[in-house]
Amino acid sequence: MQAAIIEGIFPRSSRLPASRELARELKVSRNTVINVYENLMAQGYVIARTGSGTWIAEALPEGCLQSPLAPQDTQTLPSKQATISRRGATLLGHATASPYQWGAFVPGAPDVAAFPHKLFSQIQARLSREPDVHRLIYSSGGGCPDLRHALAGYLRVARSVRADAEQIIITEGIHQAVDLISRVLSDQGDTAWIEEPGYWGTRNLLRINGLKIRAVPVDEQGLIADLPPRTKAPKLIFVTPSHQYPLGVHLSLERRQQLLALARRHNSLVVEDDYDSEFRFSGHPHPSLQGLEPDAPVIYMGTFSKTLYPALRIGYMVVPRNLVEPMRIAAAELYRGGHLLIQRALAEFIQAGHFSEHIRRMRLLYSQRRRFLYGLIERYLGPEFLPVVNHDAGLHLVMNLPDGCDDVAIAASALRRGVKVRALSQYYMLPQSRRGLLMGYACVDERQCQDAFGILKACLADAGIRPRNTSVFAR
Known part of the structure; x- marks a missing residue:
């Protein structure tokens, strides 16, 4: 047991089984388990808490890492590297799931904080009481x-x-x-x-x-x-x-x-x-x-x-x-x-009827946020940056960029500054010249949207992309 504590099999500050339970499980006498616990306590590996059992000490005795129980000269055998199948390699080679699923301007992310969690939890709690x-x-x-x-x-x-x-x-x-x-x-x-x-x-x-x-x-x-x-x-x-x-x-x-x-x-x-x-x-x-x-x-x-x-x-x-x-x-x-x-x-x-009511509220909220973002693009960049197709729907829009620019590099630059847009060119399988940025607005309030848009505007300027009216770009 001392070796198991040193090696971390029993984590520090964790509770050990009751002596009676451990004796029954190991099929030994309870006195044997009690003696082991007392020896570990005397050496400082465990502590006893009145009314709550025996616990691994938070700080182990000095020198335990050099314990003779730990092998010193054991030769480590090289482990064989796991082999990934061709199918697995194909999957990993095309993996695109982003670790960034929230914030400005993650496409398709709803405002999860606006969901009526309390109401939904009450429904679940009541049902769970009716097995x-x-x-x-x-x-x-x-x-x-x-x-x-x-x-x-x-x-x-x-x-x-x-x-x-x-x-x-x-x-x-x-x-x-x-x-x-x-x-x-x-x-x-x-x-x-x-x-x-x-x-x-x-x-x-x-x-x-x-x-x-x-x-x-x-x-x-x-x-x-x-x-x-x-x-x-x-x-x-x-x-x-x-x-x-x-x-x-x-x-x-x-x-x-x-x-x-x-x-x-x-x-x-x-x-x-x-x-x-x-x-x-x-x-x-x-x-x-x-x-x-x-x-x-x-x-x-x-x-x-x-x-x-x-x-x-x-x-x-x-x-x-x-x-x-x-x-x-x-x-x-x-x-x-x-x-x-x-x-x-x-x-x-x-x-x-709660679902339909939630959809109505979200439809209004997302519509307002979409108009706000659309207005920022129009005001500070100009109409040539507005979406080519303006269907008043969804949880994201595509901001248009000049053909030939590197939208992947722009998206990477924005991400380094905490703004999460996605490059339109990455959604194509075949080579093409169209460039743009997917911008989600559903989970971003107006203050966050304006701040993030200012950062994105700076990224565009760093990439040499400016609207025809450069005076508005400098605001």
């Missing part, structure tokens, strides 16, 4: 039935999604949904279309699952759904039609119809990522692509990461009826679903 065995075991049915029913009703009204509760599978976010879809509905070597530019998380998941990726250009009407002659038809087509990520364009009705027709003709499946559609600040909300036609060849994905908070780790898929059973079985086999208590709390949160 239900079905909330305490693995989930093999696609998630909490109450949440699936609540979502079906919400999505029908808010997003025009054609679905009932049986078609909904609860996931731990969009990444898990993409992983499940690509594993179950495609084989290695199949082709998947993604938007260009597009979300790198989807791109990396498809790559690690062995799909061939084709980057399909996006213009002011969204994805250009065109299949050239002698081109292999895609098995999967990933789109963000309501608010394209990252540019923000909306997939036009004509393009939506073309995309669905192409999918039906070639037996492809469209995967609709509706990641932040709740936050549209003017005009009517765009309905889902999935609800445009009956039995559309579309899997609809959503998440609570933007509407509530990312650490909740709850998302969902609406799958065609013929895929419900295989997708549900595969989800249970791969991920062993759980978190049923928090899913039940979320269901009540939605059914009681």
Whole structure:
């Protein structure tokens, strides 16, 4: 035991087991354990606290590191380096998850402090006092039935999604949904279309699952759904039609119809990522692509990461009826679903109207913050720096930069000064000249926004980027 204390197996200031319990576990007499404890106490390794047992001393005796119990001349054998697989090396080589997920101007970060945590905690606490065995075991049915029913009703009204509760599978976010879809509905070597530019998380998941990726250009009407002659038809087509990520364009009705027709003709499946559609600040909300036609060849994905908070780790898929059973079985086999208590709390949160009320409040708040940031760009940089596409929606905007500038270097310079923007060029797979910065405004109040914008403005000046009217730049 002395050696275990010296080597840190028993941490300092930690409590040792009661002598009776340790004797029973080691199958020795209690007197033997008491003698050991007394010897350790006499040497200064442990202390006794009346009424609370025996504890490792915070400061060990001097010289214990040179204890004869510690081997001095043992030859250390070289350890073999762990081998990373080719698939693992591919994943690590394209890893893009940022350690910076909060603050000015992290794209897509909601204001997590504005969520009604106290109310949600009260719901969870009440449910936890009503234990239900079905909330305490693995989930093999696609998630909490109450949440699936609540979502079906919400999505029908808010997003025009054609679905009932049986078609909904609860996931731990969009990444898990993409992983499940690509594993179950495609084989290695199949082709998947993604938007260009597009979300790198989807791109990396498809790559690690062995799909061939084709980057399909996006213009002011969204994805250009065109299949050239002698081109292999895609098995999967990933789109963000309501608010394209990252540019923000909306997939036009004509393009939506073309995309669905192409999918039906070639037996492809469209995967609709509706990641932040709740936050549209003017005009009517765009309905889902999935609800445009009956039995559309579309899997609809959503998440609570933007509407509530990312650490909740709850998302969902609406799958065609013929895929419900295989997708549900595969989800249970791969991920062993759980978190049923928090899913039940979320269901009540939605059914009681709290979710819709929260969305209304956040929509107003984010709209004000977006206008403020937009105004800073227009006032201090000029209209040429404003987003090329100004769709009044989402949790970020793309500040335009001159072609040919190094937006990656500008973003790195800003990060060193505590401002977290992302370079637009990193969202493209193919070489191109367009440059810009993704700027999230949802989690930044006006004071923080103005201070951070001043730092970013200095970074642009250091990079030699100035507006035509240099007098406003110097303010």
